[in-house]
Amino acid sequence: MVFLWSILVLVLLVVGLAVLLTVAESVLVNYGICVIDVNAGEKSLEVEGGQSLLSGLIESKIFIPSACGGQGTCGFCKIKVLGGGGPILPTETPYISRGERRDGVRLACQVKIREDINVKIPEDLLNVKLFNATVKSTTPMTSNIKEIRFSLIEPAEIFSRPGQYVQIQAPSPDGPVFRAYSISSAVYETDEVELVVRLIPGGIGSTYLHNLEVGDPVEFTGPYGEFIFDEDPETELICVGGGAGMAPMKNIIKSMYREQPDRTCWLFFGCRAKEDVFYLEMYEELAKQHPNFHVIYGLSEPQPEDDWEGETGFIHLSLDKLIEADGGKRQAFLCGPPPMIDAVTRVLQAKGLADEDIFYDEF
Ligand SMILES: Cc1cc2nc3c(=O)[nH]c(=O)nc-3n(C[C@H](O)[C@H](O)[C@H](O)COP(=O)(O)OP(=O)(O)OC[C@H]3O[C@@H](n4cnc5c(N)ncnc54)[C@H](O)[C@@H]3O)c2cc1C
Ligand code: FES
Known part of the structure; x- marks a missing residue:
């Protein structure tokens, strides 16, 4: 019994200390302005230190995929950090293979900006944009699947490849969340984006999308996705x-x-x-x-x-x-x-x- 109590006290002490350190760091430590160098000088971004690399990049209009909204649970936000990212964290290791680790791949949502940082981001991701759109139509397909079509406002056109997806920003009591949805409209329909969404009971993103009405404003980023369609007509x-x-x-x-x-x-x-x-x-x-x-x-x-x-x-x-x-x-x-x-x-x-x-x- 005494042994169990000792373990409990020890665990509480460690957790308490970790919380204290996090609070102290956020209140007392000021990292000032740090520079994110993208692709060896292609872009140089000045951001407030102390935030995650993912937030710093989004603030600078570089939209990295982040299906879990930075919780460290989707593994989508991988980018190469070539300097200044600190050691890899236990929260990242389940998503990073040994080979990726050797190449400097990290989860952008878990890396904290504490100093100047060098990253390598694929050109495709540098072209991802934030879109403002309005709902053009919503059509029930089955009892739990809806087709939802958006008219693009700004930018007015999207240029994507077959099989790519967008990330919708959905409101939630804890702030906006991001969810990935494949583009179902054809790539030549550049002024519209259509989605086919299955309602997940209690799901934040799918409930938000199913409740949208014609004319409602929406925001999303995209296009994302690495599927490369084989253009060879013989395939x-x-x-x-x-x-x-x-x-x-x-x-x-x-x-x-x-x-x-x-x-x-x-x-x-x-x-x-x-x-x-x-x-x-x-x-x-x-x-x-x-x-x-x-x-x-x-x-x-x-x-x-x-x-x-x-x-x-x-x-x-x-x-x-x-x-x-x-x-x-x-x-x-x-x-x-x-x-x-x-x-x-x-x-x-x-x-x-x-x-x-x-x-x-x-x-
Ligand atoms: C690349 C990509 C493309 C996608 N494209 C589409 C698409 O075209 N259409 C589409 O409908 N969805 C698509 N999804 C899934 C979508 O991103 C969301 O995960 C899904 O809509 C659930 O989000 P939510 O916010 O409604 O639920 P959440 O709030 O995330 O989850 C609520 C609860 O439901 C559970 N849950 C989450 N997902 C599922 C599921 N699939 N089945 C059962 N339970 C679940 C969770 O564990 C949680 O308990 C795609 C996902 C990815 C990664
Ligand atoms: S955003 Fe999901 S793991 Fe980083």
Whole structure:
């Protein structure tokens, strides 16, 4: 018993000391103005010391992905810190591989600016902008999925690649939070951004988006995302999705067929029952114009009233049945819940696709 009490007192002392040090640091230590050097002199940013590197960069209009809003729980805000970042913290290590650690990769939200700091940021991220927009339309697709379309105000146009996403700023009692949503509009629709959002009960970002009304103002940053679409018209494209995972597929397929009308593409989309099916008619119409476009929707739990004549069972089984083994050059893009991604990846590997040709977004 005495032993347990001693441990408790020790833990309380350590926690108390840590809190005291943090408070003392924020009140007493003034780091003054520090300089963030970006890409060896490409930009030199003067920011208030004491804040996180992520905040310092955002203040300077450099928008690093930050799906958890700087909590250190998403691992999205990785950048290379080449000098002045201090030692790597225990909060960062779960997200940084050994190789990345050797290269100086850090979580920008966890690095505190205490002195001048040198960072390396990919050119793509330096082009990310803050957009002001208004809601143009909101359309329910299923009982919990909405399509939401924004008209861009400033900047008036967005230039993105197929499969990229934006980060919406949603209000919350603890201040704004940021959530990632794939762009579902095609890349040529440069004056608008469309999202397909699944409502997560109690979720801050999805509830905010589902409650928006036409005319409401919104702010987001983007475009983000490293998916590189294979432009070679001979490469067969295999898209596999479920639920809100439809968003990037719609963007990729519509953008691609505008430029390459004869390209072979498969869309496999998994739903539970017919009430979860959406965009099917739109894709069937597209398939009439592009004979090499194959649309397969599958229901895992078809209901008697569904009167469904299409595929049934999990979507990876339909993929296994319909995609040939050892076909030509192929690229796959998967988007949906983790179990679906795992099952589909195993099928694609067995069909001869190399890991570097299989891309996925899990959500
Ligand atoms: C690159 C990327 C692209 C994305 N694109 C889309 C998109 O196009 N459409 C879309 O709807 N979402 C998309 N997401 C997911 C989206 O960013 C949010 O994570 C999601 O909307 C939940 O946020 P929230 O603020 O509503 O919930 P939170 O407030 O973050 O979470 C509320 C509660 O719900 C739980 N929760 C969070 N996410 C899920 C989930 N998926 N399923 C079940 N429980 C959950 C949390 O653990 C928590 O307990 C994407 C995510 C990433 C990383
Ligand atoms: S913003 Fe999520 S880990 Fe840094």
